[in-house]
Amino acid sequence: MSDQFAHLIIIQPLGFLYGSAGPFLSPDNLVGRSGNSFPPSAATLSGLYAAQQSQPGTNKRGEATHNLNLPDLFLAGPFWAYTDNPQNFYVPTPFNYLAEINPPEDGEAIRQGKITEKLTWNRQSQQWQPLKVGKFDTKTWLPINQWEKAETVSEAPWQYLPHLHPRLEVEQRRVDTSLARGSLFLENSIQMHPDTCLVYLANTPIDNGWYRFGGEGHLVEVKCEQITNETILRLLNKPVGDNFALITPAVWGSNRLSYRFPAIGQGTDWKTAAEWEKAQVFTERPLPFRYRLGGTGQTKRLARGRYAVPPGTVYVLEKGISQPWFQWDKSWFPCEGYSYKRWGCGLALPL
Template sequence: MFKFLIVIRPLGLLYGSAGAFLSPENLVGRSGAKFPPDAGTLSGLILATNQEQKFTEHQELKTNLAVAGAFWAESDHPENFFVPIPRSRIVGEKNKDFDEWSLINHKWERQHPDLDPEYQWQSINSWHKQTPQLKRPEKGKLNDVGKTPWEFMPILHPYLKDDEKHVRDRDGLFLENAVQMREDSCLVYLSTHKLPDGWYRFGGENHIVEITSQAITEHSSILKLLKQKIGRSFALITPAVWGSNNLSTRYPNDVRFSNKRPEMLTDRPEPWRYRVGKGDAQNKRASKLSIGRYAVPAGTVYVVKHPLDLTWWDFPPEWFASGEGLPLRQFGCGLCLPVEIKIEPKVELKVD
């Protein structure tokens, strides 16, 4: 079970991925931009920080370490972090703008199909609230739902000369895709192990961040929620890669799912990638492997025929793909929480 909150406060700008391609509308490579850094990035930092341990201790850490995220929170209240809101909940801008998807006669329906969601994140402490009870931000103060606290921006970077710290005389500047977080916000990850508090290089461009580890107590509402068993319906709060190493599936290959295909409320798959191994100057490709798959996005809602009666920690290992010996559970793959879905058979009235 997760025992720590890893809280990351950027000291300046961070960087997202450069993106998949350029286009006239996307001159700085925003297409496919990815932020925040996923759980694999933090896992690598924890393992690298503990490399000086004895071999057996380091191997035990590598085997037992599990990290999930990324989430975000207000800097003063990291324990009430925000997770992706289930797709079954629609929260608009005005107080009366809300809606919920219901499963009626195996079809997803809602009352206000024209209402667009304005909020993408929900605080962990409000997870069990009914949708109409969710409070929107007021006068700059966060409540139960929130919007993404970071924005992408292009910034100019210099190309330095090979032999001195001066910008090249020709083509000396290039655009890079930077990310700026609100000053009062921070990134939050769940972890089984902690990092010593301090400043670290983190993310794609190794920018400096301040990291602190906060213990999750036995009586914490977070722990109680993570220990709650899942019944017929649940929502992902991190992307999920189900299936084998060679084939990604939309749900686990298990009799509890395949006998009656689960009802899903989801969006299009998203790329999911991480690197394993350690590179060297002579043979980087042989010692470093980049693994890419498609993942079911966070926020996806599942409804199964029979209650699972399991927590995420109890999910069978074979549900998760394994990347070159690394179970994807260690990267928080498919972390989910129980969610209430209105399920009804459609009643037809008889007319005499």
């Protein structure tokens, strides 16, 4: 099976989605948004494949288990799109594009904006130019059809709607006040604009249907279709060269440490991969990255907590990389259970 992406996985929420949850509440902590994480990562989507295509088996201890027989599965995301045109999905705007979102006009509309300036790396002065002072909107999204000639951007089409879940006693419909961890649970649920959907890339199709996705039992409708947008196919197959931007989070380094660049193990040391030496980077604060490895018990095993370079990060290399992302060296990606390349780690497009 090829590493190349050939399918769009389109996820339409049937109500709220899970935006991660805060801690159990106490009288001293009645509000909060700890652990926010939305949209769900590609590792979350892989759980749908596991639920649908895993095979029953037995582990070394004789316990019943399920094994996912998809060693060549590759996913990437998250992105979003308007439901009437999922082929032109939106990706994180590169950080060197300075954007301004228009003032709100309609409470139901998704605000649009424009790119006012594009910064480029000047090798002589060793600066991003032109030098700009002022406030610009961050966390904007760019339609993939405009990747090669960026003009307009959009804000994210979702909002957080925190609400409380009471933890009830087993045999009575009243709050269980005896729990040491508290009796109320704050869920930071997400409401997406009704005309939008989440989009992921995959090299393996999945059956259309309704699935529970992203935690707290929220239902979504999943559709799978072939990638027919020539712009997407061309960008995914084009060598990234010496100037490119990430459209998904990137975890680089060893299985224990996280870096800004791919690192290769040399004995007990880890050194930056040769292609990435003396690279310039335009980035922001790292993002926490963690996923569940699975297991046979009620509580699934968690992967090691890592920090990811955020999507939108721009790299400028001295020599460049002569391959598209799907041909990148797998040794650049950490491996914990699976290679992080499986989750579309560091998917990059040329600028």
